[in-house]
Amino acid sequence: MHVARYNYRDQFGEDPTPLMRQVSEMLLAGRYILTGEVDGFESDFAAFLGVKHARGLNSGTDALTIALRACGVTQGAEVITQANTFHATVAAIRLCGARPVLVDAEERSFSLDARQLAGAITPRTRAVIPVHLYGQPAPMGAILAQVRDGRIAVIEDAAQAVGARIDGRPVGSLGAAACFSFHPSKNLAAAGDGGAVATNDGDLDRQVRLLRELGQDGQNHHVVVGLNSKLDAIQAAVLRYKLPRLPEWNARRREVAAAYRERLANLPLRFQHVEPAEEHVYHLFQVRTDRRDDLLRHVRAAGVDAVVRYPTPIHLQPAFADLGWRKGDFPVAERLAEELLCLPIRPDLTRDEIDYVADCVRSFFRGR
Structure with missing residues (x-):
């Protein structure tokens, strides 16, 4: 017997014809970038998480990078995360010009060891990124209790944990912002790369929107130096089709x-x-x-x-x-x-x- 890690066919249900028809229509009509399909998925995804805002992006890595920048993490800042995470968590910190500060994992849960967090915080600390690793929620209560002064943003790396909960609350609704990946390996998988940033903070959401759209606030009016990192409309259609399941x-x-x-x-x-x-x-x-x-x-x-x-x-x-x-x-x-x-x-x-x-x-x- 062969037991595979993935079965993509099963993710589309018994009859994927409606989705195939929609994608065909989108291709022929030129509905590719920041269309109603993207708006619809963002709205549905925010509702799923119980947050006010969600913005689709090119990847989970971009989600982390943009969330850090939207929270004001810049050159010379320090950002704390765990030593047993995926490369993208720490790469995003470096891409912002900040210095990653690692704490070890907790032996039983494999999550960030919150007991070590206080010793890692310095006057330069601007953010903490707890990782909901393998689908397991990080110890958010213990983490949030140590950064209550508002100086340090808690950015959830929820790339592997869409739909996980703590005390009934979805991960992604607990920190200042949360970052998701829709890589084909994930529980909610796009047909390629994709990501999102979710938040309850309207100002932070506006910064995420600016940063993903080349810093534009209106056509050809660039107010910050941004990236080109938008969730493709076809990926949004695929994700919206799968989300209810x-x-x-x-x-x-x-x-x-x-x-x-x-x-x-x-x-x-x-x-x-x-x-x-x-x-x-x-x-x-x-x-x-x-x-x-x-x-x-x-x-x-x-x-x-x-x-x-x-x-x-x-x-x-x-x-x-x-x-x-x-x-x-x-x-x-x-x-x-x-x-x-x-x-x-x-x-x-x-x-x-x-x-x-x-x-x-x-x-x-x-x-x-």
Whole structure:
């Protein structure tokens, strides 16, 4: 059996004809940039998150970069984030001219260790970026409690966690702004790249709009130095078509994760810890073992499309060598990079596929 990570056909339902017809009409009519389709998706997405504003952008990376700039992060500022995030989180900080300040991950949740946050804050700190990693909400209450003076913006990196909740509140509605990715691998996937910034702050939303549209406030009137980073209208149509099914897909991902946990119980594996108030959406299902690389080879040989994400932590990446980080600076992030393995998880994963993946993992530890 082959168990794949993705099944794009299933995301379009039994009859994608209406969407195909709409895309065809858009192509022929020249509806490409900042059309009604984009306005409609932005409105629906803001309502889904329970926020006042959402702006579609070219990618999740651009969302982070533009959100930081809209919050006033410039040359010489410091921005705190976690050491076990994806490259884009820290790259966006550098692209703004700011200095990234890393804190280590928490051992059980794999999220930013909020206990280390206070020690990382300096007079130059202008933002904190908690990452809702793998679909798990970051400890937002503990983070927000440490930055109440308004000097430091909390920008949620929700690229992997669209639809996740804390105490019933959607991630993306808790900080000054939130950034999303619609990369094809994500729970809400475009047919290519896409991203968004969401916020309840009207002034911040205006800055995001200016920054994504070449700094224009009206045709040919450029008031800031902006980017050209707009969500394509066709991508907006695809995302708007899929959005109503996202809660169902996320619920199904939780069911698959629960089945994995049950079938892999009593093995020398650890899972990402989830608090009762947190609603994980399992963009990735991670198992943790000090025999990770051997397990990966074993299950892939059996046709299971498992994968390692972020095998080299941020502080050891060549792109950030000039910042002076060294091996041993963030030991939890280093251990996670060496021990985490993603098993396939999709909303349409069948019982037979789940059982097969679990049997492959169990056979590895039983020496068969």
